[in-house]
Amino acid sequence: MAETYNDRFIKAMQHGVEALLHEWELPASSGVSLLNISENATFVARDPAGERSIIARVHRPGYHTRQEIESELSWIDSLCKAGIVSTAAPLPLNSGGRIAEFSYNGESRLVVGFEFLPGSEPAPQNDLKSDFYALGAITARLHDHSQRWRVPAGFVRKTWDFDSMLGNRPLWGDWREALGLDDQGRRLLEETARHLEKELSAYGKEGHRFGLVHADLRLANLLVDGKTLSVIDFDDCGFSWFMYDFAAAISFIEEDPQIPELQDSWVAGYRSIKKLSTADEAAIPTFIMLRRLLLTAWIASHAETETAQALGPAYTRGTIRLATRYLDTHHHC
Missing domain, CATH: 3.30.200.20 (Phosphorylase Kinase; domain 1)
Known part of the structure; x- marks a missing residue:
């Protein structure tokens, strides 16, 4: 490649x-x-x-x-x-x-x-709370539409579930090839992947939780123009868990200290449009970890891209930190 x-x-x-x-x-x-x-x-x-x-x-x-x-x-x-x-x-x-x-x-x-749409990508160093409130509301409208929309005959999009992300035939490569991953890190991520699979299996794929989503609402795919927040690049849209859309929104900034506040803003924006159960909100950290492992695999399989070269092995180390915290918090579940 x-x-x-x-x-x-x-x-x-x-x-x-x-x-x-x-x-x-x-x-x-x-x-x-x-x-x-x-x-x-x-x-x-x-x-x-x-x-x-x-x-x-x-x-x-x-x-x-x-x-x-x-x-x-x-x-x-x-x-x-x-x-x-x-x-x-x-x-x-x-x-x-x-x-x-x-x-x-x-x-x-x-x-x-x-x-061509006007606007600029939201910058992570800015206060993104209002953008994430708006994004939460937009995401709820997308989900509401996707649940009501009658998919036309011949409609084909990829499915983003555990199997296609981290399973035996991953669409974006194998996370085990992660840049700079050592044996200790591999064992930890292996345990994390097993735990994610169990959590996602229990969470289920019922119609109120799983359907057609954008699947890549990260900052690079948002444009702010005055009071308008536009969403671009539906290239990854496919069938996945609705809450995965929040995890995708914080791609590459998962360790930013403002993430808990951004999640609260997103959830509040979402609830301004559509009901969101406490069980669905509680599942968000699992989707953040799932997306992070998926991106770790993407970086390994796209090592020649500017994004991968800029992030490199440091992103893998961050994934291990997040996985450690995730297991510490969720292993009692």
């Missing part, structure tokens, strides 16, 4: 997007620049007059099928139509449909264009 992230590859992806600009009625002279790379490569394209910008998401092959991407877009359509959340609408292509493609090294690359 390492060659996937070098300059030559990024340039090739950029040229692929440039060749498709006419599909979104942008002139060929529009500037295309890389926004970020994680699972996919995301570019911003700006017309020379500065009047219009779009976001182009180039999917990595072998992850989402065309049908899975169509399913993501159909949920976004429904959310936009119902006014559930402020999000970037997918853009139609001049040639019909909404998924464009180009070929690179004999492989097809699927591309989706989205409208």
